[in-house]
Amino acid sequence: EEVNLRGTVLEGSVDGESKTFILSGTDAHIFVDVSSVALPDGFAEGYVIAVKGDLLESNGKWTISANSIQTGCPSKYEAQ
Numbered sequence: 325e326e327v328n329l330r331g332t333v334l335e336g337s338v339d340g341e342s343k344t345f346i347l348s349g350t351d352a353h354i355f356v357d358v359s360s361v362a363l364p365d366g367f368a369e370g371y372v373i374a375v376k377g378d379l380l381e382s383n384g385k386w387t388i389s390a391n392s393i394q395t396g397c398p399s400k401y402e403a404q
Contacts (some may be wrong), residue, residue: 327388328376328385329354347375347388355387366395 329347331354338345343359351370356375367373 325379325402326391328374328375328390330372330374332367332372333367344387345369347373355385357387357389358393361390361393364393367393369374370391372396 329349331336331347331349334338334348334353337344338365339345344355344357346353347356356377361377373396374394375388376392376394377388380387
């Protein structure tokens with residue numbers, strides 16, 4: 325099933341070898357597999373992003389297989 329989630333890239337969770345990271349929300353965390361998508365400019369740990377992809381379960385572990393990742397412009401959220 326395809327899902328669209330927004331959350332924060334958990335500090336220290338980006339694994340370049342396995343091409344995964346953890347997306348952190350208010351009440352939960354989920355692994356994101358980015359092996360089939362290019363990471364956009366502006367992607368970094370601690371940043372809020374939107375992930376669209378397929379929700380998969382394997383051995384009791386839920387993962388999103390990302391189809392697209394969007395980052396926001398941090399200056400858009402800064403106080404003026």
